[in-house]
Amino acid sequence: MSEVSVTKDAAPAAEDLVVLDNVNKHFGALHVLQDIDLKIARGEVVVVIGPSGSGKSTLCRTINRLETVDSGHISIDGKPLPQEGKPLAKLRADVGMVFQAFNLFAHKTVLENVMLGQTKVRRTEKQAAETKARALLDRVGVGNQADKYPAQLSGGQQQRVAIARALAMDPKVMLFDEPTSALDPEMINEVLEVMKQLADEGMTMVVVTHEMGFARSAANRVVFMSDGRIVEEATPDQFFNNPRSDRAKDFLAKILHH
Protein backbone atom coordinates (compact mmCIF):
# COMPACT_ATOMS: atom_id res chain seq x y z
CA MET A 1 0.00 0.00 0.00
CA SER A 2 2.98 2.24 -0.30
CA GLU A 3 1.64 3.92 -3.45
CA VAL A 4 -0.86 5.81 -1.34
CA SER A 5 1.88 7.89 0.15
CA VAL A 6 3.48 8.86 -3.17
CA THR A 7 4.25 12.53 -2.94
CA LYS A 8 3.48 14.97 -5.71
CA ASP A 9 6.52 17.10 -5.09
CA ALA A 10 8.02 16.17 -8.43
CA ALA A 11 5.05 17.46 -10.40
CA PRO A 12 5.24 21.08 -11.52
CA ALA A 13 3.31 23.52 -9.42
CA ALA A 14 -0.34 23.58 -10.46
CA GLU A 15 -0.29 27.23 -11.43
CA ASP A 16 2.46 26.78 -14.02
CA LEU A 17 0.61 26.08 -17.23
CA VAL A 18 3.50 26.18 -19.66
CA VAL A 19 7.00 25.16 -18.62
CA LEU A 20 10.07 25.29 -20.83
CA ASP A 21 13.05 23.71 -19.16
CA ASN A 22 16.52 24.22 -20.62
CA VAL A 23 15.30 24.16 -24.21
CA ASN A 24 17.80 24.26 -27.06
CA LYS A 25 17.24 24.32 -30.77
CA HIS A 26 19.43 24.66 -33.84
CA PHE A 27 18.67 25.46 -37.45
CA GLY A 28 21.75 23.88 -38.94
CA ALA A 29 24.68 25.76 -37.44
CA LEU A 30 22.45 28.49 -36.05
CA HIS A 31 21.69 28.10 -32.34
CA VAL A 32 18.24 29.75 -32.36
CA LEU A 33 17.14 28.83 -28.85
CA GLN A 34 19.79 28.70 -26.15
CA ASP A 35 19.05 27.27 -22.72
CA ILE A 36 15.56 28.68 -22.59
CA ASP A 37 13.89 28.44 -19.17
CA LEU A 38 10.42 29.89 -19.05
CA LYS A 39 7.45 29.27 -16.79
CA ILE A 40 4.06 30.73 -17.60
CA ALA A 41 1.45 30.72 -14.89
CA ARG A 42 -2.22 30.08 -15.42
CA GLY A 43 -3.91 33.34 -16.41
CA GLU A 44 -0.64 35.09 -17.05
CA VAL A 45 -0.03 37.24 -20.11
CA VAL A 46 3.56 37.13 -21.29
CA VAL A 47 4.77 39.42 -24.04
CA VAL A 48 7.89 38.32 -25.90
CA ILE A 49 9.85 41.07 -27.59
CA GLY A 50 13.25 41.32 -29.16
CA PRO A 51 15.06 42.17 -32.37
CA SER A 52 14.31 40.39 -35.64
CA GLY A 53 15.86 36.95 -35.82
CA SER A 54 16.26 36.62 -32.06
CA GLY A 55 14.13 33.45 -31.99
CA LYS A 56 10.75 34.76 -30.80
CA SER A 57 8.69 32.94 -33.42
CA THR A 58 10.69 29.77 -32.94
CA LEU A 59 10.10 29.94 -29.18
CA CYS A 60 6.39 30.43 -29.74
CA ARG A 61 6.21 27.54 -32.20
CA THR A 62 8.04 25.07 -29.98
CA ILE A 63 5.28 25.41 -27.39
CA ASN A 64 2.85 23.48 -29.62
CA ARG A 65 5.62 21.58 -31.34
CA LEU A 66 5.26 23.15 -34.75
CA GLU A 67 9.03 23.25 -34.25
CA THR A 68 10.77 20.35 -32.58
CA VAL A 69 13.52 20.99 -30.05
CA ASP A 70 16.98 19.46 -29.85
CA SER A 71 17.13 19.19 -26.08
CA GLY A 72 15.26 20.24 -22.98
CA HIS A 73 11.69 19.68 -21.87
CA ILE A 74 8.42 21.41 -22.54
CA SER A 75 5.24 20.63 -20.68
CA ILE A 76 1.75 22.04 -20.80
CA ASP A 77 -0.54 21.75 -17.81
CA GLY A 78 1.84 19.28 -16.22
CA LYS A 79 2.02 16.99 -19.28
CA PRO A 80 5.20 16.73 -21.36
CA LEU A 81 4.71 17.47 -25.06
CA PRO A 82 4.17 14.14 -26.88
CA GLN A 83 6.50 13.28 -29.75
CA GLU A 84 4.08 12.78 -32.64
CA GLY A 85 0.76 11.37 -33.73
CA LYS A 86 -2.59 11.39 -31.94
CA PRO A 87 -1.37 12.41 -28.47
CA LEU A 88 0.37 15.44 -29.94
CA ALA A 89 -2.72 16.38 -31.95
CA LYS A 90 -4.79 16.09 -28.79
CA LEU A 91 -2.49 18.39 -26.90
CA ARG A 92 -2.41 20.91 -29.73
CA ALA A 93 -6.18 21.19 -29.53
CA ASP A 94 -5.66 22.74 -26.09
CA VAL A 95 -3.16 25.29 -27.37
CA GLY A 96 -4.58 28.05 -29.54
CA MET A 97 -2.31 29.62 -32.12
CA VAL A 98 -2.70 32.87 -34.01
CA PHE A 99 -0.32 33.49 -36.91
CA GLN A 100 1.05 36.64 -38.41
CA ALA A 101 -0.39 35.63 -41.79
CA PHE A 102 -3.81 34.65 -40.31
CA ASN A 103 -3.78 31.29 -42.17
CA LEU A 104 -7.55 31.01 -42.37
CA PHE A 105 -8.64 28.02 -44.44
CA ALA A 106 -9.07 29.64 -47.85
CA HIS A 107 -11.58 27.10 -49.17
CA LYS A 108 -13.96 27.41 -46.22
CA THR A 109 -16.28 30.19 -45.18
CA VAL A 110 -15.61 32.21 -42.05
CA LEU A 111 -18.25 30.21 -40.20
CA GLU A 112 -16.80 26.89 -41.40
CA ASN A 113 -13.35 28.02 -40.34
CA VAL A 114 -14.57 28.43 -36.78
CA MET A 115 -16.58 25.19 -36.86
CA LEU A 116 -14.00 22.83 -38.38
CA GLY A 117 -11.88 22.20 -35.29
CA GLN A 118 -14.96 21.82 -33.11
CA THR A 119 -16.64 19.22 -35.30
CA LYS A 120 -13.57 17.29 -36.49
CA VAL A 121 -11.32 17.44 -33.43
CA ARG A 122 -13.68 17.95 -30.49
CA ARG A 123 -16.48 15.96 -32.20
CA THR A 124 -19.02 18.59 -31.24
CA GLU A 125 -22.50 18.34 -32.77
CA LYS A 126 -22.83 20.49 -35.88
CA GLN A 127 -25.65 22.56 -34.44
CA ALA A 128 -23.84 23.26 -31.19
CA ALA A 129 -20.64 24.06 -33.08
CA GLU A 130 -22.43 26.56 -35.27
CA THR A 131 -24.08 28.27 -32.31
CA LYS A 132 -20.75 28.58 -30.58
CA ALA A 133 -18.99 29.75 -33.76
CA ARG A 134 -21.57 32.49 -34.31
CA ALA A 135 -21.30 33.63 -30.72
CA LEU A 136 -17.51 33.83 -30.99
CA LEU A 137 -17.70 35.68 -34.29
CA ASP A 138 -20.05 38.18 -32.68
CA ARG A 139 -17.69 38.53 -29.77
CA VAL A 140 -14.76 39.48 -32.02
CA GLY A 141 -17.04 41.72 -34.04
CA VAL A 142 -17.31 39.89 -37.36
CA GLY A 143 -20.64 38.12 -36.87
CA ASN A 144 -22.04 39.65 -40.05
CA GLN A 145 -19.22 38.19 -42.18
CA ALA A 146 -19.96 34.55 -41.29
CA ASP A 147 -20.83 33.38 -44.78
CA LYS A 148 -17.99 35.08 -46.64
CA TYR A 149 -14.70 33.52 -47.65
CA PRO A 150 -11.52 34.73 -45.92
CA ALA A 151 -10.23 36.45 -49.05
CA GLN A 152 -13.28 38.73 -48.98
CA LEU A 153 -12.37 40.12 -45.55
CA SER A 154 -9.91 42.82 -44.51
CA GLY A 155 -6.76 41.77 -42.71
CA GLY A 156 -8.07 42.96 -39.37
CA GLN A 157 -11.28 41.01 -39.84
CA GLN A 158 -9.38 37.90 -40.91
CA GLN A 159 -7.17 38.04 -37.85
CA ARG A 160 -10.19 38.39 -35.57
CA VAL A 161 -11.74 35.34 -37.26
CA ALA A 162 -8.46 33.50 -36.66
CA ILE A 163 -8.70 34.37 -32.97
CA ALA A 164 -12.29 33.12 -32.90
CA ARG A 165 -11.20 29.91 -34.63
CA ALA A 166 -8.59 29.30 -31.94
CA LEU A 167 -10.98 30.20 -29.10
CA ALA A 168 -13.56 27.73 -30.42
CA MET A 169 -11.35 24.91 -29.13
CA ASP A 170 -11.53 26.26 -25.55
CA PRO A 171 -7.74 26.40 -25.38
CA LYS A 172 -5.87 26.47 -22.09
CA VAL A 173 -3.34 28.86 -23.53
CA MET A 174 -3.19 31.07 -26.60
CA LEU A 175 -0.04 31.74 -28.60
CA PHE A 176 0.16 34.86 -30.75
CA ASP A 177 3.05 35.26 -33.19
CA GLU A 178 3.12 38.91 -34.27
CA PRO A 179 -0.64 38.97 -34.82
CA THR A 180 -0.69 42.58 -36.01
CA SER A 181 2.52 42.78 -38.02
CA ALA A 182 0.83 42.04 -41.35
CA LEU A 183 -1.94 44.59 -40.77
CA ASP A 184 -2.46 48.09 -42.06
CA PRO A 185 -2.08 50.56 -39.19
CA GLU A 186 -5.78 51.39 -38.97
CA MET A 187 -6.61 47.72 -38.35
CA ILE A 188 -4.10 47.03 -35.64
CA ASN A 189 -6.22 48.37 -32.83
CA GLU A 190 -9.32 46.32 -33.58
CA VAL A 191 -7.21 43.17 -33.18
CA LEU A 192 -5.36 44.42 -30.10
CA GLU A 193 -8.67 45.28 -28.46
CA VAL A 194 -9.88 41.72 -28.87
CA MET A 195 -6.62 40.47 -27.38
CA LYS A 196 -6.79 42.93 -24.51
CA GLN A 197 -10.30 41.76 -23.73
CA LEU A 198 -9.10 38.14 -23.73
CA ALA A 199 -6.30 39.05 -21.37
CA ASP A 200 -8.71 40.80 -19.04
CA GLU A 201 -10.91 37.71 -19.00
CA GLY A 202 -8.02 35.68 -17.64
CA MET A 203 -6.80 33.81 -20.72
CA THR A 204 -3.24 32.58 -20.47
CA MET A 205 -1.38 34.19 -23.35
CA VAL A 206 2.04 34.23 -24.95
CA VAL A 207 2.26 37.16 -27.31
CA VAL A 208 5.14 37.94 -29.63
CA THR A 209 4.63 41.54 -30.64
CA HIS A 210 6.22 44.88 -31.35
CA GLU A 211 3.17 46.68 -29.98
CA MET A 212 4.59 48.31 -26.88
CA GLY A 213 1.24 49.85 -25.98
CA PHE A 214 -0.28 46.38 -25.74
CA ALA A 215 2.67 45.13 -23.71
CA ARG A 216 2.29 48.00 -21.25
CA SER A 217 -1.44 47.67 -20.81
CA ALA A 218 -2.04 43.91 -21.00
CA ALA A 219 1.14 42.06 -20.08
CA ASN A 220 1.97 40.72 -16.65
CA ARG A 221 5.49 40.10 -17.76
CA VAL A 222 7.79 41.06 -20.59
CA VAL A 223 10.35 38.58 -21.85
CA PHE A 224 13.14 40.15 -23.85
CA MET A 225 15.00 37.88 -26.27
CA SER A 226 18.21 38.49 -28.11
CA ASP A 227 20.32 36.06 -30.15
CA GLY A 228 18.36 33.03 -28.99
CA ARG A 229 18.55 33.82 -25.29
CA ILE A 230 16.13 35.26 -22.79
CA VAL A 231 18.13 38.28 -21.75
CA GLU A 232 15.67 39.95 -19.44
CA GLU A 233 12.35 39.21 -17.76
CA ALA A 234 10.48 41.94 -15.95
CA THR A 235 7.13 43.59 -15.40
CA PRO A 236 6.23 45.96 -18.24
CA ASP A 237 6.81 48.98 -15.98
CA GLN A 238 10.25 47.82 -14.94
CA PHE A 239 11.22 46.81 -18.44
CA PHE A 240 10.15 49.93 -20.27
CA ASN A 241 11.19 52.47 -17.64
CA ASN A 242 14.21 50.75 -16.27
CA PRO A 243 15.70 48.09 -18.51
CA ARG A 244 18.69 46.41 -16.92
CA SER A 245 20.57 44.93 -19.84
CA ASP A 246 22.38 47.02 -22.43
CA ARG A 247 20.81 45.07 -25.23
CA ALA A 248 17.33 45.85 -23.97
CA LYS A 249 18.24 49.54 -23.61
CA ASP A 250 19.59 49.51 -27.14
CA PHE A 251 16.51 47.79 -28.50
CA LEU A 252 14.10 50.12 -26.70
CA ALA A 253 15.99 53.18 -27.87
CA LYS A 254 15.65 51.99 -31.44
CA ILE A 255 11.95 51.21 -31.41
CA LEU A 256 10.72 54.00 -29.15
CA HIS A 257 12.52 56.93 -30.73
CA HIS A 258 12.07 56.92 -34.46
Next chain:
Amino acid sequence: MNVLLDHLDLFRDGFIGTVSLTAASAALALILGVLIAGFRVSPVPPLRAFGTAWVTLLRNTPLTLLFLVAFFVLPQVLFPGISSYVLGVLALGFYTSSFVCEAVRSGISTVPLGQAEAARSLGMTFVQTLRMVVLPQATRTVLPPLSSIMIALTKNSAIAGAFNNPELFSVQKVLSDKGYNVMVIFVWVALAYLVLVFLISGFFRLLERRMEVAR
Protein backbone atom coordinates in the same frame (compact mmCIF):
# COMPACT_ATOMS: atom_id res chain seq x y z
CA MET B 1 -18.20 2.54 -94.33
CA ASN B 2 -18.94 -1.12 -94.72
CA VAL B 3 -16.31 -2.17 -92.26
CA LEU B 4 -18.02 -0.27 -89.49
CA LEU B 5 -21.59 -1.30 -90.33
CA ASP B 6 -20.74 -4.93 -90.96
CA HIS B 7 -18.91 -5.24 -87.66
CA LEU B 8 -20.81 -2.83 -85.49
CA ASP B 9 -20.98 -5.29 -82.60
CA LEU B 10 -17.23 -5.85 -82.80
CA PHE B 11 -16.58 -2.10 -82.70
CA ARG B 12 -19.10 -1.70 -79.91
CA ASP B 13 -17.45 -4.40 -77.81
CA GLY B 14 -14.07 -2.83 -78.50
CA PHE B 15 -15.36 0.59 -77.43
CA ILE B 16 -16.90 -0.83 -74.26
CA GLY B 17 -13.67 -2.75 -73.59
CA THR B 18 -11.59 0.42 -73.81
CA VAL B 19 -14.01 2.42 -71.66
CA SER B 20 -14.19 -0.30 -69.04
CA LEU B 21 -10.42 -0.83 -68.91
CA THR B 22 -9.83 2.91 -68.72
CA ALA B 23 -12.47 3.56 -66.08
CA ALA B 24 -11.37 0.73 -63.79
CA SER B 25 -7.66 1.59 -64.09
CA ALA B 26 -8.43 5.29 -63.60
CA ALA B 27 -10.27 4.54 -60.36
CA LEU B 28 -7.41 2.35 -59.14
CA ALA B 29 -4.81 4.93 -60.19
CA LEU B 30 -6.65 7.76 -58.44
CA ILE B 31 -7.03 5.89 -55.17
CA LEU B 32 -3.45 4.62 -55.17
CA GLY B 33 -2.04 7.91 -56.48
CA VAL B 34 -3.62 10.02 -53.75
CA LEU B 35 -2.67 7.47 -51.10
CA ILE B 36 0.96 7.31 -52.23
CA ALA B 37 1.09 11.11 -52.48
CA GLY B 38 -0.04 11.14 -48.83
CA PHE B 39 2.79 8.70 -48.04
CA ARG B 40 5.30 10.94 -49.80
CA VAL B 41 4.43 13.99 -47.69
CA SER B 42 3.84 12.10 -44.44
CA PRO B 43 6.01 12.66 -41.36
CA VAL B 44 6.75 8.91 -41.19
CA PRO B 45 10.09 8.14 -42.92
CA PRO B 46 9.32 4.50 -43.90
CA LEU B 47 6.10 5.62 -45.62
CA ARG B 48 7.97 8.37 -47.44
CA ALA B 49 10.60 5.88 -48.59
CA PHE B 50 7.90 3.48 -49.77
CA GLY B 51 6.21 6.29 -51.73
CA THR B 52 9.46 7.34 -53.37
CA ALA B 53 10.28 3.75 -54.32
CA TRP B 54 6.78 3.23 -55.73
CA VAL B 55 6.97 6.26 -57.97
CA THR B 56 10.56 5.69 -59.07
CA LEU B 57 9.90 2.07 -59.96
CA LEU B 58 6.55 2.40 -61.73
CA ARG B 59 7.12 5.68 -63.50
CA ASN B 60 10.44 4.61 -64.96
CA THR B 61 9.41 1.16 -66.16
CA PRO B 62 8.09 0.93 -69.74
CA LEU B 63 4.41 0.07 -69.60
CA THR B 64 4.89 -2.93 -71.89
CA LEU B 65 7.42 -4.34 -69.46
CA LEU B 66 4.90 -3.91 -66.62
CA PHE B 67 2.37 -5.82 -68.69
CA LEU B 68 4.87 -8.62 -69.23
CA VAL B 69 5.48 -8.79 -65.50
CA ALA B 70 1.76 -8.68 -64.76
CA PHE B 71 0.90 -11.44 -67.23
CA PHE B 72 3.86 -13.76 -66.97
CA VAL B 73 5.25 -13.30 -63.46
CA LEU B 74 2.31 -12.29 -61.28
CA PRO B 75 0.15 -15.38 -62.01
CA GLN B 76 3.19 -17.63 -61.42
CA VAL B 77 4.08 -16.29 -57.98
CA LEU B 78 0.88 -14.84 -56.56
CA PHE B 79 -2.50 -15.36 -58.15
CA PRO B 80 -2.80 -18.24 -60.58
CA GLY B 81 -5.88 -18.14 -62.77
CA ILE B 82 -6.44 -14.40 -62.51
CA SER B 83 -8.33 -12.94 -65.46
CA SER B 84 -6.54 -10.97 -68.16
CA TYR B 85 -8.92 -8.06 -67.53
CA VAL B 86 -7.88 -7.76 -63.88
CA LEU B 87 -4.21 -8.12 -64.82
CA GLY B 88 -4.58 -5.39 -67.43
CA VAL B 89 -6.29 -3.07 -64.94
CA LEU B 90 -3.58 -3.75 -62.37
CA ALA B 91 -0.76 -2.96 -64.81
CA LEU B 92 -2.46 0.19 -66.13
CA GLY B 93 -3.63 1.31 -62.69
CA PHE B 94 -0.29 0.85 -60.95
CA TYR B 95 1.61 2.52 -63.77
CA THR B 96 -0.76 5.50 -63.92
CA SER B 97 -0.87 5.83 -60.13
CA SER B 98 2.75 6.97 -60.13
CA PHE B 99 1.87 9.86 -62.43
CA VAL B 100 -1.25 10.71 -60.43
CA CYS B 101 0.86 10.69 -57.27
CA GLU B 102 3.32 13.21 -58.67
CA ALA B 103 0.54 15.46 -59.96
CA VAL B 104 -1.15 15.39 -56.56
CA ARG B 105 2.13 16.00 -54.78
CA SER B 106 2.94 19.02 -56.88
CA GLY B 107 -0.59 20.26 -56.20
CA ILE B 108 0.00 19.83 -52.47
CA SER B 109 3.16 21.90 -52.67
CA THR B 110 1.21 24.85 -54.10
CA VAL B 111 -0.90 25.05 -50.92
CA PRO B 112 0.76 27.50 -48.50
CA LEU B 113 2.45 25.80 -45.56
CA GLY B 114 0.50 28.01 -43.15
CA GLN B 115 -2.72 26.20 -44.08
CA ALA B 116 -1.41 22.88 -42.79
CA GLU B 117 0.16 24.55 -39.76
CA ALA B 118 -3.15 26.15 -38.84
CA ALA B 119 -4.90 22.79 -39.17
CA ARG B 120 -2.29 21.01 -37.09
CA SER B 121 -2.39 23.63 -34.39
CA LEU B 122 -6.15 23.10 -34.10
CA GLY B 123 -5.32 19.50 -33.20
CA MET B 124 -6.11 17.92 -36.55
CA THR B 125 -4.17 14.74 -37.31
CA PHE B 126 -1.98 14.43 -40.39
CA VAL B 127 -4.68 12.54 -42.28
CA GLN B 128 -7.37 15.06 -41.31
CA THR B 129 -5.13 17.95 -42.31
CA LEU B 130 -4.44 16.40 -45.69
CA ARG B 131 -8.03 15.40 -46.37
CA MET B 132 -9.90 18.44 -45.11
CA VAL B 133 -7.51 21.31 -45.64
CA VAL B 134 -4.67 20.57 -48.06
CA LEU B 135 -6.13 18.25 -50.72
CA PRO B 136 -9.30 20.30 -51.31
CA GLN B 137 -7.11 23.33 -52.00
CA ALA B 138 -4.70 21.33 -54.15
CA THR B 139 -7.48 19.97 -56.37
CA ARG B 140 -7.65 23.00 -58.61
CA THR B 141 -3.99 22.78 -59.57
CA VAL B 142 -4.14 19.02 -59.93
CA LEU B 143 -7.02 18.91 -62.42
CA PRO B 144 -5.19 20.02 -65.62
CA PRO B 145 -2.29 17.54 -65.29
CA LEU B 146 -4.77 14.87 -64.18
CA SER B 147 -6.72 15.43 -67.38
CA SER B 148 -3.58 14.73 -69.46
CA ILE B 149 -2.79 11.67 -67.37
CA MET B 150 -6.27 10.24 -67.96
CA ILE B 151 -6.03 10.85 -71.70
CA ALA B 152 -2.67 9.09 -71.75
CA LEU B 153 -4.26 6.22 -69.81
CA THR B 154 -7.03 5.90 -72.39
CA LYS B 155 -4.49 5.50 -75.15
CA ASN B 156 -2.26 3.24 -73.06
CA SER B 157 -5.17 0.88 -72.57
CA ALA B 158 -4.50 -0.26 -76.16
CA ILE B 159 -1.56 -2.25 -74.83
CA ALA B 160 -4.02 -4.37 -72.86
CA GLY B 161 -5.49 -5.34 -76.23
CA ALA B 162 -2.29 -7.13 -77.12
CA PHE B 163 -2.68 -9.06 -73.88
CA ASN B 164 -5.91 -10.84 -74.55
CA ASN B 165 -8.33 -8.01 -73.75
CA PRO B 166 -11.01 -7.01 -76.24
CA GLU B 167 -10.75 -3.26 -76.78
CA LEU B 168 -10.71 -0.74 -79.59
CA PHE B 169 -7.22 -1.25 -80.84
CA SER B 170 -7.51 -5.03 -80.97
CA VAL B 171 -10.55 -4.59 -83.23
CA GLN B 172 -8.13 -3.36 -85.84
CA LYS B 173 -6.09 -6.54 -85.64
CA VAL B 174 -9.10 -8.83 -85.88
CA LEU B 175 -10.44 -7.02 -88.92
CA SER B 176 -7.17 -6.58 -90.76
CA ASP B 177 -6.58 -10.32 -90.30
CA LYS B 178 -9.87 -10.78 -92.14
CA GLY B 179 -8.46 -8.76 -95.03
CA TYR B 180 -10.17 -5.41 -94.61
CA ASN B 181 -8.42 -2.19 -95.60
CA VAL B 182 -6.27 -1.24 -92.64
CA MET B 183 -6.47 2.49 -93.35
CA VAL B 184 -10.25 2.53 -93.18
CA ILE B 185 -10.26 0.55 -89.94
CA PHE B 186 -7.72 2.93 -88.46
CA VAL B 187 -9.89 5.92 -89.24
CA TRP B 188 -12.81 4.45 -87.32
CA VAL B 189 -10.67 3.33 -84.40
CA ALA B 190 -9.03 6.74 -84.22
CA LEU B 191 -12.41 8.41 -84.32
CA ALA B 192 -13.60 6.31 -81.40
CA TYR B 193 -10.52 7.30 -79.37
CA LEU B 194 -11.12 10.92 -80.29
CA VAL B 195 -14.65 10.75 -78.90
CA LEU B 196 -13.34 9.31 -75.62
CA VAL B 197 -10.57 11.86 -75.29
CA PHE B 198 -12.97 14.72 -75.96
CA LEU B 199 -15.33 13.36 -73.32
CA ILE B 200 -12.52 13.17 -70.77
CA SER B 201 -11.10 16.63 -71.39
CA GLY B 202 -14.63 18.06 -71.46
CA PHE B 203 -15.37 16.44 -68.13
CA PHE B 204 -12.23 17.90 -66.59
CA ARG B 205 -12.92 21.34 -68.03
CA LEU B 206 -16.35 21.19 -66.44
CA LEU B 207 -14.81 20.26 -63.10
CA GLU B 208 -12.34 23.13 -63.34
CA ARG B 209 -15.12 25.58 -64.12
CA ARG B 210 -17.08 24.26 -61.14
CA MET B 211 -14.11 24.86 -58.85
CA GLU B 212 -13.70 28.42 -60.06
CA VAL B 213 -17.32 29.16 -59.29
CA ALA B 214 -17.11 27.61 -55.85
CA ARG B 215 -14.86 30.37 -54.66
